[in-house]
Amino acid sequence: MILGARDLTGCEHRLALDAAARTAGDGPAETESPDALRRIEAAQAHRAQVLQLLREAQDRLPTTLVDIDPSLPMERRAELTLTACADGADWILSAALPIDRVHGRRGHAEALIRHGQGYVPLIIVNHRVVNPAKADRDPAEPATLRTSPLDRWAPERDPARTNRPNRRDALRLAQLAAMLDGLGYAAAPDRADWVGGVIGVDADCILAVPLGAVMPEYEEALERRRAIAAGTIPTVPRRINECRSCDWWPRCKAELEAGDDVSLVVGGAGTAALAQMGITTVRQLADYRGDPPPEWPGYPSFTDAVVAASCRRAEVPLVRRLDRPTVQRADVEVDVDMESYGERGAYLWGTLLTDNAAPDRPSRYLPFVTWDPLPSSDEGRAFGRFWTWLMDSRRRAHEAGRTFAAYCYSEQAENRWLRASADRFGGIPGVPHRDEVEEFIASDDWVDIYQAVNTNFICPDGKGLKRIAPIAGFDWQDEQASGVASMEWYAAAVGLDGAPLDATQRERLLRYNEDDVQATKVLREWLSSERILRLPTVEDLLGAGTSLPSARPVG
Structure with a gap:
Protein backbone atom coordinates (compact mmCIF):
# COMPACT_ATOMS: atom_id res chain seq x y z
CA MET A 1 0.00 0.00 0.00
CA ILE A 2 1.32 3.44 -0.94
CA LEU A 3 0.89 5.88 1.96
CA GLY A 4 -0.12 9.50 1.70
CA ALA A 5 0.16 12.12 4.43
CA ARG A 6 -3.30 11.28 5.80
CA ASP A 7 -2.18 7.70 6.46
CA LEU A 8 0.62 8.84 8.78
CA THR A 9 -1.76 10.10 11.49
CA GLY A 10 -5.13 9.15 12.89
CA CYS A 11 -6.60 5.75 13.60
CA GLU A 12 -4.25 2.83 12.98
CA HIS A 13 -7.14 0.37 12.78
CA ARG A 14 -8.72 2.41 9.98
CA LEU A 15 -5.47 2.14 8.03
CA ALA A 16 -5.38 -1.62 8.57
CA LEU A 17 -8.98 -2.00 7.41
CA ASP A 18 -8.39 0.24 4.38
CA ALA A 19 -5.32 -1.76 3.39
CA ALA A 20 -7.09 -5.11 3.79
CA ALA A 21 -10.07 -3.87 1.78
CA ARG A 22 -7.84 -2.74 -1.08
CA THR A 23 -6.17 -6.13 -1.17
CA ALA A 24 -9.52 -7.93 -1.15
CA GLY A 25 -11.24 -5.44 -3.43
CA ASP A 26 -13.90 -4.93 -0.79
CA GLY A 27 -14.84 -2.41 1.89
CA PRO A 28 -17.47 0.14 2.92
CA ALA A 29 -19.05 2.38 0.32
CA GLU A 30 -16.68 5.27 -0.34
CA THR A 31 -19.06 8.04 0.60
CA GLU A 32 -18.20 11.21 2.46
CA SER A 33 -20.33 12.44 5.33
CA PRO A 34 -21.93 15.90 4.95
CA ASP A 35 -19.41 17.24 7.46
CA ALA A 36 -16.49 15.75 5.52
CA LEU A 37 -17.86 17.07 2.22
CA ARG A 38 -18.20 20.56 3.70
CA ARG A 39 -14.62 20.48 4.97
CA ILE A 40 -13.34 19.21 1.62
CA GLU A 41 -15.24 21.84 -0.35
CA ALA A 42 -14.15 24.63 1.99
CA ALA A 43 -10.52 23.49 1.77
CA GLN A 44 -10.68 23.31 -2.02
CA ALA A 45 -12.15 26.81 -2.24
CA HIS A 46 -9.50 28.14 0.14
CA ARG A 47 -6.65 26.54 -1.81
CA ALA A 48 -7.99 27.95 -5.07
CA GLN A 49 -8.17 31.46 -3.60
CA VAL A 50 -4.66 31.32 -2.17
CA LEU A 51 -3.19 29.85 -5.36
CA GLN A 52 -4.69 32.77 -7.24
CA LEU A 53 -3.00 35.16 -4.79
CA LEU A 54 0.31 33.42 -5.43
CA ARG A 55 -0.17 33.64 -9.21
CA GLU A 56 -0.93 37.33 -9.05
CA ALA A 57 2.06 37.95 -6.80
CA GLN A 58 4.45 36.19 -9.18
CA ASP A 59 2.99 37.99 -12.19
CA ARG A 60 4.34 41.21 -10.66
CA LEU A 61 7.83 39.79 -10.14
CA PRO A 62 10.62 38.73 -12.51
CA THR A 63 10.31 35.06 -11.55
CA THR A 64 9.53 31.94 -13.55
CA LEU A 65 6.23 30.33 -12.65
CA VAL A 66 4.98 26.93 -13.79
CA ASP A 67 1.26 26.57 -13.11
CA ILE A 68 0.20 22.92 -13.40
CA ASP A 69 -3.45 22.11 -14.02
CA PRO A 70 -4.66 20.44 -10.77
CA SER A 71 -7.34 18.51 -12.68
CA LEU A 72 -4.72 16.50 -14.58
CA PRO A 73 -4.06 12.90 -13.53
CA MET A 74 -1.49 12.70 -10.73
CA GLU A 75 1.00 10.84 -12.92
CA ARG A 76 0.93 13.62 -15.55
CA ARG A 77 1.26 16.29 -12.86
CA ALA A 78 4.34 14.48 -11.54
CA GLU A 79 5.90 14.45 -15.03
CA LEU A 80 5.31 18.19 -15.43
CA THR A 81 6.66 18.86 -11.93
CA LEU A 82 9.94 17.02 -12.62
CA THR A 83 10.35 18.89 -15.91
CA ALA A 84 9.82 22.22 -14.14
CA CYS A 85 12.33 21.24 -11.43
CA ALA A 86 14.89 20.28 -14.07
CA ASP A 87 14.33 23.62 -15.80
CA GLY A 88 14.89 25.46 -12.50
CA ALA A 89 11.47 27.14 -12.28
CA ASP A 90 11.22 29.51 -9.31
CA TRP A 91 7.64 28.55 -8.39
CA ILE A 92 5.75 25.37 -9.32
CA LEU A 93 2.05 25.48 -8.42
CA SER A 94 -0.11 22.35 -7.91
CA ALA A 95 3.01 20.19 -7.90
CA ALA A 96 2.99 16.40 -7.56
CA LEU A 97 5.88 14.01 -6.98
CA PRO A 98 6.27 10.57 -8.56
CA ILE A 99 5.17 7.66 -6.39
CA ASP A 100 8.10 6.39 -4.33
CA ARG A 101 7.50 2.65 -4.51
CA VAL A 102 10.73 1.80 -2.68
CA HIS A 103 9.55 3.56 0.49
CA GLY A 104 5.82 3.18 -0.22
CA ARG A 105 4.84 6.85 -0.24
CA ARG A 106 3.25 9.52 -2.38
CA GLY A 107 2.86 13.27 -2.04
CA HIS A 108 1.77 16.50 -3.62
CA ALA A 109 2.31 20.14 -2.70
CA GLU A 110 0.32 23.25 -3.47
CA ALA A 111 3.66 24.77 -4.47
CA LEU A 112 7.37 24.09 -4.67
CA ILE A 113 9.59 27.15 -4.19
CA ARG A 114 13.15 27.13 -5.54
CA HIS A 115 15.62 27.70 -2.72
CA GLY A 116 19.22 26.71 -2.05
CA GLN A 117 20.08 23.53 -3.93
CA GLY A 118 16.50 22.49 -4.61
CA TYR A 119 12.92 23.21 -3.53
CA VAL A 120 10.99 24.01 -0.38
CA PRO A 121 7.56 22.30 -0.24
CA LEU A 122 4.60 24.61 0.46
CA ILE A 123 1.15 23.42 1.52
CA ILE A 124 -2.09 25.37 1.92
CA VAL A 125 -4.41 24.37 4.76
CA ASN A 126 -7.84 25.51 5.87
CA HIS A 127 -7.01 26.05 9.54
CA ARG A 128 -5.03 28.61 11.47
CA VAL A 129 -1.30 28.03 11.66
CA VAL A 130 -0.36 31.13 13.67
CA ASN A 131 -1.89 33.31 16.37
CA PRO A 132 -1.24 36.96 17.16
CA ALA A 133 1.44 37.29 19.85
CA LYS A 134 0.12 38.04 23.32
CA ALA A 135 -0.13 41.71 24.13
CA ASP A 136 1.95 41.26 27.29
CA ARG A 137 4.81 39.51 25.48
CA ASP A 138 8.21 40.73 26.63
CA PRO A 139 9.66 42.67 23.67
CA ALA A 140 13.15 41.77 24.83
CA GLU A 141 12.39 38.06 24.41
CA PRO A 142 13.72 36.91 21.02
CA ALA A 143 11.11 35.59 18.60
CA THR A 144 11.57 31.99 17.48
CA LEU A 145 8.78 31.87 14.90
CA ARG A 146 9.78 32.60 11.32
CA THR A 147 7.41 33.72 8.59
CA SER A 148 7.74 34.83 5.00
CA PRO A 149 5.69 37.14 2.77
CA LEU A 150 3.38 35.37 0.33
CA ASP A 151 5.24 36.56 -2.76
CA ARG A 152 8.67 35.10 -1.95
CA TRP A 153 10.52 32.66 0.28
CA ALA A 154 12.38 34.88 2.75
CA PRO A 155 11.63 33.68 6.30
CA GLU A 156 12.50 36.07 9.11
CA ARG A 157 11.82 36.09 12.84
CA ASP A 158 8.29 37.30 13.52
CA PRO A 159 7.62 38.77 16.99
CA ALA A 160 4.01 39.61 16.05
CA ARG A 161 2.91 35.97 15.79
CA THR A 162 3.05 32.69 17.70
CA ASN A 163 2.93 29.18 16.30
CA ARG A 164 -0.01 26.78 16.37
CA PRO A 165 1.78 23.43 15.87
CA ASN A 166 -0.02 20.84 13.77
CA ARG A 167 1.42 17.32 13.65
CA ARG A 168 -0.33 16.34 10.42
CA ASP A 169 1.01 19.41 8.60
CA ALA A 170 4.54 18.74 9.87
CA LEU A 171 4.48 15.08 8.82
CA ARG A 172 3.12 15.95 5.39
CA LEU A 173 5.93 18.44 4.85
CA ALA A 174 8.46 15.91 6.16
CA GLN A 175 7.26 13.35 3.63
CA LEU A 176 7.50 15.88 0.80
CA ALA A 177 10.98 16.95 1.89
CA ALA A 178 12.15 13.32 2.05
CA MET A 179 10.72 12.60 -1.40
CA LEU A 180 12.37 15.71 -2.84
CA ASP A 181 15.65 14.55 -1.35
CA GLY A 182 15.24 11.17 -3.03
CA LEU A 183 14.78 12.95 -6.35
CA GLY A 184 17.86 15.12 -5.82
CA TYR A 185 15.90 18.30 -5.15
CA ALA A 186 16.28 18.83 -1.40
CA ALA A 187 16.79 22.50 -0.59
CA ALA A 188 19.72 21.72 1.74
CA PRO A 189 22.20 18.80 1.86
CA ASP A 190 21.82 18.33 5.64
CA ARG A 191 18.30 17.35 6.68
CA ALA A 192 18.76 19.26 9.92
CA ASP A 193 18.38 22.35 7.73
CA TRP A 194 15.25 21.17 5.89
CA VAL A 195 12.22 23.40 6.15
CA GLY A 196 8.72 23.56 4.73
CA GLY A 197 6.10 26.25 4.35
CA VAL A 198 2.43 26.43 5.35
CA ILE A 199 -0.20 29.01 4.43
CA GLY A 200 -3.15 28.89 6.80
CA VAL A 201 -6.69 30.14 6.65
CA ASP A 202 -5.69 33.77 7.23
CA ALA A 203 -3.43 33.66 4.15
CA ASP A 204 -1.37 36.60 5.37
CA CYS A 205 2.04 34.92 5.54
CA ILE A 206 3.94 31.68 4.95
CA LEU A 207 4.84 29.93 8.18
CA ALA A 208 8.31 28.36 8.03
CA VAL A 209 8.23 24.89 9.63
CA PRO A 210 11.66 23.48 10.63
CA LEU A 211 11.76 19.81 9.66
CA GLY A 212 15.08 18.59 11.02
CA ALA A 213 13.65 17.63 14.40
CA VAL A 214 10.52 16.17 12.76
CA MET A 215 12.34 13.69 10.50
CA PRO A 216 13.01 10.94 13.13
CA GLU A 217 9.33 10.97 14.15
CA TYR A 218 8.31 10.92 10.49
CA GLU A 219 10.54 7.95 9.68
CA GLU A 220 9.26 6.03 12.69
CA ALA A 221 5.65 6.80 11.77
CA LEU A 222 6.19 5.77 8.15
CA GLU A 223 7.83 2.47 9.13
CA ARG A 224 5.09 1.60 11.63
CA ARG A 225 2.24 2.60 9.32
CA ARG A 226 3.70 0.56 6.47
CA ALA A 227 3.89 -2.46 8.76
CA ILE A 228 0.26 -1.93 9.80
CA ALA A 229 -0.83 -1.68 6.16
CA ALA A 230 1.11 -4.88 5.42
CA GLY A 231 -0.64 -6.66 8.28
CA THR A 232 2.52 -7.42 10.26
CA ILE A 233 1.41 -5.22 13.19
CA PRO A 234 -2.10 -6.23 14.32
CA THR A 235 -4.66 -3.60 15.32
CA VAL A 236 -7.99 -3.72 17.14
CA PRO A 237 -10.90 -1.25 17.13
CA ARG A 238 -11.09 1.45 19.79
CA ARG A 239 -13.63 4.26 19.94
CA ILE A 240 -12.00 7.65 19.37
CA ASN A 241 -13.18 11.03 18.05
CA GLU A 242 -12.28 10.04 14.49
CA CYS A 243 -14.92 7.29 14.61
CA ARG A 244 -17.71 9.85 14.14
CA SER A 245 -16.75 10.43 10.51
CA CYS A 246 -15.33 7.01 9.61
CA ASP A 247 -17.02 4.67 7.12
CA TRP A 248 -15.79 1.71 9.16
CA ASP A 323 -28.27 16.72 45.65
CA ARG A 324 -29.68 20.05 44.47
CA PRO A 325 -28.37 21.30 41.10
CA THR A 326 -28.03 25.06 40.78
CA VAL A 327 -27.78 27.56 37.95
CA GLN A 328 -27.53 31.34 37.97
CA ARG A 329 -30.85 33.09 37.28
CA ALA A 330 -31.74 36.77 36.80
CA ASP A 331 -34.69 39.16 36.53
CA VAL A 332 -33.86 39.81 32.87
CA GLU A 333 -32.44 36.87 30.94
CA VAL A 334 -31.10 36.85 27.38
CA ASP A 335 -30.17 33.65 25.60
CA VAL A 336 -27.55 34.06 22.88
CA ASP A 337 -26.51 31.71 20.09
CA MET A 338 -24.02 32.54 17.35
CA GLU A 339 -23.82 30.90 13.92
CA SER A 340 -20.53 30.98 12.00
CA TYR A 341 -19.21 29.45 8.81
CA GLY A 342 -15.87 27.81 9.47
CA GLU A 343 -13.13 30.38 9.77
CA ARG A 344 -14.86 32.93 7.54
CA GLY A 345 -16.85 34.68 10.22
CA ALA A 346 -20.04 34.86 12.30
CA TYR A 347 -23.10 35.76 10.23
CA LEU A 348 -25.85 35.43 12.84
CA TRP A 349 -26.29 36.41 16.49
CA GLY A 350 -29.63 35.12 17.75
CA THR A 351 -31.16 36.36 21.00
CA LEU A 352 -34.15 35.51 23.18
CA LEU A 353 -35.11 37.98 25.91
CA THR A 354 -37.14 36.80 28.91
CA ASP A 355 -38.43 39.30 31.50
CA ASN A 356 -39.09 37.22 34.63
CA ALA A 357 -40.60 40.24 36.40
CA ALA A 358 -43.32 40.36 33.73
CA PRO A 359 -44.41 36.72 33.30
CA ASP A 360 -47.21 37.72 30.91
CA ARG A 361 -44.70 39.28 28.52
CA PRO A 362 -43.72 36.61 25.97
CA SER A 363 -40.07 35.87 25.31
CA ARG A 364 -39.04 37.43 22.00
CA TYR A 365 -36.56 36.00 19.51
CA LEU A 366 -34.52 38.68 17.77
CA PRO A 367 -31.82 37.80 15.21
CA PHE A 368 -28.98 40.04 14.05
CA VAL A 369 -27.89 38.64 10.71
CA THR A 370 -26.13 39.35 7.43
CA TRP A 371 -26.84 37.45 4.23
CA ASP A 372 -23.84 38.92 2.43
CA PRO A 373 -21.52 35.96 1.71
CA LEU A 374 -18.71 35.81 4.25
CA PRO A 375 -16.29 37.40 4.68
CA SER A 376 -18.10 40.74 4.46
CA SER A 377 -18.08 44.10 6.19
CA ASP A 378 -21.82 43.64 6.72
CA GLU A 379 -20.86 40.95 9.23
CA GLY A 380 -19.40 43.78 11.32
CA ARG A 381 -22.58 45.85 11.01
CA ALA A 382 -24.71 42.90 12.15
CA PHE A 383 -22.39 42.37 15.10
CA GLY A 384 -22.50 46.07 15.97
CA ARG A 385 -26.30 46.01 16.07
CA PHE A 386 -26.27 42.88 18.24
CA TRP A 387 -23.77 44.31 20.70
CA THR A 388 -25.62 47.63 20.98
CA TRP A 389 -28.92 45.84 21.66
CA LEU A 390 -27.37 43.50 24.22
CA MET A 391 -25.61 46.26 26.12
CA ASP A 392 -28.75 48.45 26.05
CA SER A 393 -30.76 45.57 27.53
CA ARG A 394 -28.12 45.11 30.20
CA ARG A 395 -27.94 48.80 31.01
CA ARG A 396 -31.73 49.21 31.28
CA ALA A 397 -31.97 46.26 33.66
CA HIS A 398 -29.20 47.57 35.90
CA GLU A 399 -30.62 51.10 35.91
CA ALA A 400 -33.96 49.68 37.03
CA GLY A 401 -32.23 47.90 39.91
CA ARG A 402 -32.83 44.48 38.36
CA THR A 403 -30.40 41.63 37.80
CA PHE A 404 -29.35 40.71 34.27
CA ALA A 405 -27.75 37.64 32.74
CA ALA A 406 -26.93 36.62 29.18
CA TYR A 407 -26.60 32.90 28.55
CA CYS A 408 -24.90 30.79 25.91
CA TYR A 409 -24.11 27.10 25.59
CA SER A 410 -20.38 26.43 25.54
CA GLU A 411 -18.94 29.94 25.52
CA GLN A 412 -15.76 29.07 23.62
CA ALA A 413 -17.32 29.70 20.20
CA GLU A 414 -19.23 32.83 21.23
CA ASN A 415 -16.22 34.28 23.06
CA ARG A 416 -13.98 33.64 20.09
CA TRP A 417 -16.23 35.59 17.71
CA LEU A 418 -17.00 38.30 20.25
CA ARG A 419 -13.27 39.01 20.45
CA ALA A 420 -12.59 38.49 16.75
CA SER A 421 -15.47 40.74 15.69
CA ALA A 422 -14.25 43.53 17.96
CA ASP A 423 -10.74 43.16 16.53
CA ARG A 424 -11.81 42.95 12.89
CA PHE A 425 -14.56 45.55 12.71
CA GLY A 426 -13.39 48.39 14.94
CA GLY A 427 -14.78 51.69 13.65
CA ILE A 428 -18.10 50.26 12.42
CA PRO A 429 -20.99 51.78 14.43
CA GLY A 430 -21.82 49.75 17.51
CA VAL A 431 -18.72 47.56 17.41
CA PRO A 432 -17.03 47.74 20.83
CA HIS A 433 -13.39 48.04 21.74
CA ARG A 434 -11.78 44.72 22.65
CA ASP A 435 -11.54 45.85 26.31
CA GLU A 436 -15.34 46.19 26.51
CA VAL A 437 -15.74 42.64 25.22
CA GLU A 438 -13.24 41.31 27.75
CA GLU A 439 -15.05 43.11 30.57
CA PHE A 440 -18.35 41.54 29.59
CA ILE A 441 -16.91 38.02 29.18
CA ALA A 442 -15.30 38.24 32.62
CA SER A 443 -18.45 39.59 34.30
CA ASP A 444 -21.10 37.66 36.22
CA ASP A 445 -23.59 38.77 33.57
CA TRP A 446 -22.23 36.24 31.01
CA VAL A 447 -23.20 32.69 31.95
CA ASP A 448 -22.21 29.45 30.24
CA ILE A 449 -24.95 26.84 30.64
CA TYR A 450 -22.52 24.18 29.42
CA GLN A 451 -20.41 24.84 32.50
CA ALA A 452 -23.52 24.62 34.67
CA VAL A 453 -24.29 21.22 33.13
CA ASN A 454 -20.69 20.10 33.73
CA THR A 455 -20.83 21.26 37.36
CA ASN A 456 -24.16 19.63 38.12
CA PHE A 457 -24.15 16.41 36.10
CA ILE A 458 -22.19 13.50 34.74
CA CYS A 459 -23.25 13.05 31.13
CA PRO A 460 -22.37 9.58 29.80
CA ASP A 461 -23.55 10.32 26.25
CA GLY A 462 -21.90 13.73 25.95
CA LYS A 463 -22.64 17.29 27.02
CA GLY A 464 -23.68 18.83 23.69
CA LEU A 465 -26.85 20.91 23.69
CA LYS A 466 -28.59 18.50 21.31
CA ARG A 467 -27.86 15.62 23.68
CA ILE A 468 -28.85 17.33 26.92
CA ALA A 469 -31.84 19.51 25.92
CA PRO A 470 -34.02 16.54 24.82
CA ILE A 471 -33.62 15.10 28.34
CA ALA A 472 -35.12 18.38 29.58
CA GLY A 473 -38.03 17.95 27.14
CA PHE A 474 -36.96 20.11 24.19
CA ASP A 475 -37.00 18.98 20.54
CA TRP A 476 -35.80 20.85 17.48
CA GLN A 477 -38.42 21.59 14.83
CA ASP A 478 -36.13 20.52 12.00
CA GLU A 479 -35.30 16.81 12.22
CA GLN A 480 -32.06 17.44 10.30
CA ALA A 481 -30.92 20.23 12.62
CA SER A 482 -27.21 20.06 13.41
CA GLY A 483 -24.13 22.23 13.18
CA VAL A 484 -22.97 20.25 10.15
CA ALA A 485 -26.30 20.66 8.35
CA SER A 486 -26.37 24.38 9.09
CA MET A 487 -23.14 24.76 7.11
CA GLU A 488 -24.82 23.31 4.03
CA TRP A 489 -27.90 25.47 4.57
CA TYR A 490 -25.76 28.59 4.87
CA ALA A 491 -23.82 27.87 1.67
CA ALA A 492 -27.14 27.60 -0.17
CA ALA A 493 -28.68 30.59 1.64
CA VAL A 494 -26.03 32.98 0.31
CA GLY A 495 -24.87 31.15 -2.85
CA LEU A 496 -21.42 30.76 -1.33
CA ASP A 497 -18.51 30.25 -3.73
CA GLY A 498 -20.80 29.88 -6.72
CA ALA A 499 -23.23 27.44 -5.06
CA PRO A 500 -26.86 27.67 -6.29
CA LEU A 501 -28.72 30.31 -4.29
CA ASP A 502 -31.67 29.03 -2.25
CA ALA A 503 -33.12 31.88 -0.19
CA THR A 504 -35.55 29.51 1.56
CA GLN A 505 -32.59 28.20 3.56
CA ARG A 506 -32.40 31.57 5.32
CA GLU A 507 -35.68 30.93 7.14
CA ARG A 508 -34.46 27.44 7.94
CA LEU A 509 -31.30 28.85 9.54
CA LEU A 510 -33.27 31.40 11.56
CA ARG A 511 -35.64 28.68 12.78
CA TYR A 512 -32.67 26.51 13.72
CA ASN A 513 -31.00 29.37 15.59
CA GLU A 514 -34.23 30.24 17.39
CA ASP A 515 -34.55 26.62 18.49
CA ASP A 516 -31.00 26.74 19.85
CA VAL A 517 -31.74 29.72 22.10
CA GLN A 518 -35.08 28.24 23.11
CA ALA A 519 -33.28 25.00 24.02
CA THR A 520 -30.87 26.92 26.27
CA LYS A 521 -33.80 28.62 28.01
CA VAL A 522 -35.68 25.33 28.49
CA LEU A 523 -32.55 23.67 29.85
CA ARG A 524 -31.88 26.48 32.31
CA GLU A 525 -35.46 26.45 33.60
CA TRP A 526 -35.37 22.66 33.90
CA LEU A 527 -32.17 22.92 35.96
CA SER A 528 -34.05 25.22 38.36
CA SER A 529 -37.16 23.04 38.62
CA GLU A 530 -38.17 20.21 40.92
CA ARG A 531 -38.22 17.83 37.95
CA ILE A 532 -34.45 17.70 38.09
CA LEU A 533 -34.66 15.72 41.32
CA ARG A 534 -36.04 12.74 39.41
CA LEU A 535 -32.54 12.05 38.10
CA PRO A 536 -30.36 9.74 40.19
CA THR A 537 -27.32 10.99 42.08
CA VAL A 538 -23.85 9.45 41.92
CA GLU A 539 -24.51 7.76 45.27
CA ASP A 540 -27.83 6.42 43.99
CA LEU A 541 -26.06 4.81 41.07
CA LEU A 542 -22.87 3.58 42.74
CA GLY A 543 -24.14 3.02 46.25
CA ALA A 544 -23.49 5.02 49.41
CA GLY A 545 -20.04 4.83 50.96
CA THR A 546 -18.20 4.48 47.67
CA SER A 547 -14.42 4.70 47.99
CA LEU A 548 -14.08 6.61 44.73
CA PRO A 549 -12.74 10.19 44.69
CA SER A 550 -15.03 13.23 44.70
CA ALA A 551 -17.65 13.33 41.94
CA ARG A 552 -17.11 17.03 41.33
CA PRO A 553 -15.92 17.83 37.81
CA VAL A 554 -12.27 18.32 36.90
CA GLY A 555 -11.48 21.52 35.00
Missing part, protein backbone atom coordinates in the same frame (compact mmCIF):
# COMPACT_ATOMS: atom_id res chain seq x y z
CA TRP A 249 -17.54 2.81 12.37
CA PRO A 250 -20.65 0.57 12.00
CA ARG A 251 -18.38 -2.47 11.80
CA CYS A 252 -16.14 -1.35 14.65
CA LYS A 253 -19.10 -0.34 16.81
CA ALA A 254 -20.63 -3.80 16.45
CA GLU A 255 -17.34 -5.41 17.49
CA LEU A 256 -16.90 -3.09 20.46
CA GLU A 257 -20.46 -3.62 21.69
CA ALA A 258 -20.16 -7.38 21.29
CA GLY A 259 -17.06 -7.30 23.49
CA ASP A 260 -18.46 -4.69 25.91
CA ASP A 261 -15.25 -2.76 25.20
CA VAL A 262 -14.40 -0.09 27.77
CA SER A 263 -13.49 2.42 25.03
CA LEU A 264 -17.24 2.85 24.52
CA VAL A 265 -17.19 5.06 27.63
CA VAL A 266 -13.51 6.02 28.09
CA GLY A 267 -11.07 7.83 25.77
CA GLY A 268 -7.80 6.45 24.41
CA ALA A 269 -5.40 7.41 27.23
CA GLY A 270 -7.91 6.25 29.83
CA THR A 271 -8.44 2.96 28.01
CA ALA A 272 -4.68 2.27 28.10
CA ALA A 273 -4.47 3.12 31.82
CA LEU A 274 -7.36 0.78 32.61
CA ALA A 275 -5.86 -2.03 30.55
CA GLN A 276 -2.79 -1.97 32.82
CA MET A 277 -5.15 -2.90 35.68
CA GLY A 278 -6.89 -5.58 33.67
CA ILE A 279 -10.07 -3.53 33.15
CA THR A 280 -11.10 -3.94 29.52
CA THR A 281 -14.92 -4.02 29.62
CA VAL A 282 -17.66 -1.58 30.56
CA ARG A 283 -18.99 -4.05 33.16
CA GLN A 284 -15.60 -4.35 34.87
CA LEU A 285 -15.31 -0.56 35.08
CA ALA A 286 -18.87 -0.15 36.36
CA ASP A 287 -18.19 -2.66 39.16
CA TYR A 288 -14.82 -1.17 40.16
CA ARG A 289 -14.63 0.69 43.50
CA GLY A 290 -10.89 1.08 44.09
CA ASP A 291 -8.35 3.84 43.49
CA PRO A 292 -7.80 5.29 40.01
CA PRO A 293 -5.12 3.71 37.81
CA PRO A 294 -1.66 5.25 38.39
CA GLU A 295 -1.57 6.51 34.79
CA TRP A 296 -5.12 7.91 34.71
CA PRO A 297 -5.05 11.03 32.46
CA GLY A 298 -6.96 13.24 34.91
CA TYR A 299 -9.79 14.34 32.63
CA PRO A 300 -12.47 13.27 32.88
CA SER A 301 -12.26 12.39 36.55
CA PHE A 302 -12.04 8.69 37.31
CA THR A 303 -15.40 8.88 39.10
CA ASP A 304 -16.99 10.26 35.92
CA ALA A 305 -15.62 7.28 33.99
CA VAL A 306 -17.00 4.75 36.49
CA VAL A 307 -20.37 6.53 36.53
CA ALA A 308 -20.46 6.64 32.72
CA ALA A 309 -19.91 2.88 32.65
CA SER A 310 -22.66 2.37 35.23
CA CYS A 311 -25.00 4.62 33.24
CA ARG A 312 -24.40 2.62 30.07
CA ARG A 313 -25.20 -0.61 31.88
CA ALA A 314 -28.29 0.84 33.61
CA GLU A 315 -29.40 2.92 30.58
CA VAL A 316 -29.42 6.14 32.61
CA PRO A 317 -28.97 9.33 30.51
CA LEU A 318 -27.81 11.76 33.20
CA VAL A 319 -26.60 11.66 36.81
CA ARG A 320 -26.66 14.42 39.43
CA ARG A 321 -23.33 15.28 41.01
CA LEU A 322 -25.12 17.34 43.66
